[in-house]
Amino acid sequence: MLLAEANTPVTDWIYTLVFMAVFVTTLMAGLWVVIARDVIRAGVSLFICLSGVAGIYFFLNAQFLAVVQIMVYVGGTTVLILFGVMLTNRAPVLTSRRATDRTLAGWLATVIVAAPLFVILVGRDLMEKKDVKTANGWFTMKEAAAQAPINTVALGDALLTSYILPFEIASLVLLVALVGSAYLARRREDESGIEGRLS
């Protein structure tokens, strides 16, 4: 409830400023991941981008999720990717070729998808200056922050009650992933002979 309680005009202003900073950083880093030609740089940008997302989670008052984000994505996935890039390539700097022939199609697809989303999510608030929350059920960010009682206890409750089934199924998904990756990564010598017919 830390950020949500700050309700004075000044804190409100600071709140918005910091949020915008995190927001812009995340966006720029995300863009850089896509357009960077140097894989290492792209990886570092991904690191920044994912951290930014964690920051946004903080602003949404989802502290637990933010921590998970940092641990899993920032700490785990990104580092893993960087390790992978460094270990698998002899060349000191790996550059990716840019597919120039698809640029136009790419931009077109981006605009087609992004424009309606922009109108849906941002346009209304910015342009109409209207309180939309009751009209269509959107939460404004502050509202969500004010309202959400999420903390680890509640999260734990939810995971072990209402969401027990997905929670358990997720473990099976992980099992399948484990079996699969073990199979794919296994040494290849075992495929040389076909042992025994079936039945």
Next chain:
Amino acid sequence: MLLEAAETATNALQGVVGLPQESYRALAGIIGNDTLSYFAPELVICVAMLLVLLVDVSDKLRSPRNLMLVALVALAAPALMILGKWGGEALFFYPAWGNLAQYSNLEGHISLQPDSHMLVFDGFANFFKVFVLASGLITLGMIHLDKGTPRRSLGEMLTLLLGSVLGMMLLASATNLLMIYLSIEFMSLASFILVAFKRRDRKGTEGALKYMLFGAVSSGVMIYGISLLYGMAGTLDIALIGQRLAQVNDPLAIAMALMMVTVGFGYKMSIAPMHFWAPDAYEGAPTPVTAFLSVASKAAGFAVFIRFIDAMSAQSTGNALPIINWVSFVAVIGAVTMTVGNLTAIWQPNVKRMLAYSSIAHAGYLMIGAAVVAAGGEIGGEAGARIADVGGSATAFYLVAYCLMNFGAFAVVQVVANETGRDDMNAFDGLFKRNPTLAVVMAILLLSLLGIPPTFGFIGKARLFMAGLEAAQAGYPIMTVLLVIAAVNTTVSCYYYFRLIRGMFITPGEAATANRPLIVSNTGWLMAGGSAVLTLALFVAGSFFIGPADEARLKRRPHLEGAAMPQHDQGHVEVKRGDGSKG
């Protein structure tokens, strides 16, 4: 009669395996939730997955035969269990486990709705579960037939197959977007690895990579759509979402959200334009996997798609989704899919690729059924529900036919590939001379895929067209257009099916092998010949599967109390936490 037999078999089986229904109930009673007994078939598969892994690591037990046996039981037993309860009461799986649920029921919190459910066990789900299990069983036969599958890796393959089946079963009964997303990921993850199962094969790896990249993108888009839906409706339960969307006055947002979620389903159904992965993945994968993906995976996709559109279009008639008219939307993507599939299939030099595009075209035909469901949902009320059920059961019926003929066709491809090591069109040249029966079998299956008499595929298509007419009658002229496009497409498809038939019967084979008879194993005859015979027999006994397909009815929940939009006042919300003593 079939059902009675199945019930008898189930009871016998339950006696043997030692899983009498009462014991579930007793167990469920202990846990405090008797809906768990409905989950028993899935639990059997969960256990079997682990069992396969255990057998695989045990030096004593490890043998292809044992592994196959475990998988066989793991697939047959749940199917019989479900068949035994076929037509029974539909229940919702909501783990409100005794006091715990009361304890944690946080009022005022949007994510925990008292009417929110994870799974639903209705006739529709049951049908698709049995369908997926049967497909799994046939796939077992195909694996048995396939000489290319590395036997040492059989354990992994079966585990992944069972995992995929489990994911599909969950998908068939999922009624919560979280559950749907998770199930799709479940089955996809297993499928990716199955496609790449021939690890040294470049094509397989390429196909799997494309499959996975497409999967990642489409599930990303889908989860974005889900988040939009959640933002608007404040729940993940699709029935509730459907009812609440009626109160949301933001057509653009609804349209975007629904389309994005559809992308995720479309990927599984291989609907254009989300079909690009299919030909590569189908070509590169081992043939049993290809057959399994093209039938079961598609069926599961359709199961969830139909459930989704039924929920989304139900009761939202009032201000109905003005931008996105579901019926037109589904009809248009159906028409595009069948046209793209058929036109592209004509040029394929490889039989597996050809069948892949043909399966895309079939997804387009199946969209007729989905469009009927959408029409029924929009009409609403009793009449609408009836039409939606007609659409659902027509889809289910066609899928049965499609399952038979597609598996059969892939089995023939497998048999020929076993012998010649090839699966291009030319491998089939002069097949009639080398093995007349096999050529006739393949011709029957191809004619069934084409959908002309005297084959089961024809009855299936007739059923689908009748359902389409029903919707056209109810005031959706676009359905007539869709049906005409489907009819024209059928004609287009005869070009590529007949290319193969011509190759088998008319073109002389390559000189070196032209006169060498092609040997077919018993399993090969069982798989290919069996499906061809069934294709013919089920044409004569045309009404055999109509009953079961009609049982595939969606259970619709009445207008829910929680359907009203949660009122969230700005500022203060009292968070009440109950404790164990309460309620």
Next chain:
Amino acid sequence: MEFLSAAIDVTNLRYHLSVVTFLPLVGALFLTFIHRKRERELKATAFFFSLITFVASLPILFEFQSGGGAGFSLVEEVAWIPAFNIKYIMGVDGISVFLVLLTTFLSPIVMLSSTSNVHHKVKEYFIAMLVLQTGLIGSFCALDLFLFYVFFELMLIPMYLLIGVWGSDEIERREAALKFFVYTLVGSLLMFLAVLYVAHEAGTFDIRLLPEACRNLSSTAQYVCFGAFMLSFAIKTPVFPFHTWLPQAHTEAPTGGSVVLAGVMLKLGTYGMLRFAIPFFPEPAVALSGAISVLAVIGIIYGSMMALAQDDLKKMIAYSSVAHMGFIVLGLFSFNLIAVQGALLQNINHGLSTGLLFLLVGVIYERRHTRIFAEFGGIAKVMPKFAVLFMIATLSSIGLPGTNGFVGEFLILLGTFGGMPNGDWTWTTGSTLAVFAASGVVLGAVYMLWGYQRVFFGEITVKENKNLRDVTPLEMSFALPVVVLIFFIGLNPTPLLTRTEPAVKATIENARASAAQRMEAVAHK
């Protein structure tokens, strides 16, 4: 013999038509168990089964006679797919009975002719032929629209294979086979949609109930469905401009295939028009009869002109089929009892005369392996018996008095000339069409006789023709029955006409009455 009489006994019982329909299929199953090397046995079995089918079908004529009237005889009814009210209903009336008999009559002849001119994949050839026969008989007997469609499509595959596998030219035949298949499928799939629509609206697939039930359809629906049905049948018949598949298919098909195609299969188109398109949708049928008749006349003249220009004997006969079928369509859409009767008769006649022509072309092709006019000349000198047979077929095709062709064409022209008594078809339009159609008769005489002259008269210019063997007893044995029938119908068509009259009369009058009623209702609005 005991088996035969037993079979006939069975056929006198409830399932007579089913026995006739499925006997060839049983034969086909039988053939699958005979080793492919034993060609003699294969041929004998196939012939035997087609012959007993013919014998078994004869009682239909007598049974039908005793039944009489406009209704259906020998009706069988069994539920097939109850959920959609699809039934297995078989039955014959005056419109279909002779077509069934024509099929069963031509089949043994085709089998017999095939024994000498099929040399590879003998087993499969006869299996395809027998399956084809089941499809043909079934389509004429089916009284359930769904069932009809099933039989209608069932014929496609064997015919495709007959053209594609046993056709004459290595490359051309594949194209011809696929073209035949695709053309027919395009039409029939759209018809299938219309079938489902009509049945959905009417709540039944029963052909006996549908004319009544279709009255409730809106005008638009009637026009659309009529279009779909007519497209399918027009392709099958074929009506100009949907005929382009036919010359190629005819030319490439083996002799037996050509005979069945021209003799029976094309009749399904005209049969379908009279059985389905006209009684179900009388309003568009009457309203569009002018346009369709004009197409038919164009077909007559165009077909004749094209026949005149051919240098291939078989292609000439193929184009003559386009012209003759045009006559039949013209007769059907004049909505005049005489003309429709003539059209129905001409159906049979064309089956006999063109069937015989194709058989005889097969005979000469067997000897010379060519059908180009330039390769012949003076054949009459070396093959006198053959020349006589061919002359009879030619004259029958032209429509010389005394042969069957005359009766049919005369009735059609007579009926058309009179025009529709109470329709919007004036005497002038009828007579104009009839005059143009009659010019087709003249053209027919020109190309047929010219063709005959080029083949049979003159000096023998090609060396190979000098030692040609005349007609063998086997060939005589399959040509003679057709010749006999040609003269029988030519001299005494009454037995046929009296049997077809009640059904035709009922169909035409109902259609006309209902069309007039509907048009009046529209006018009143």
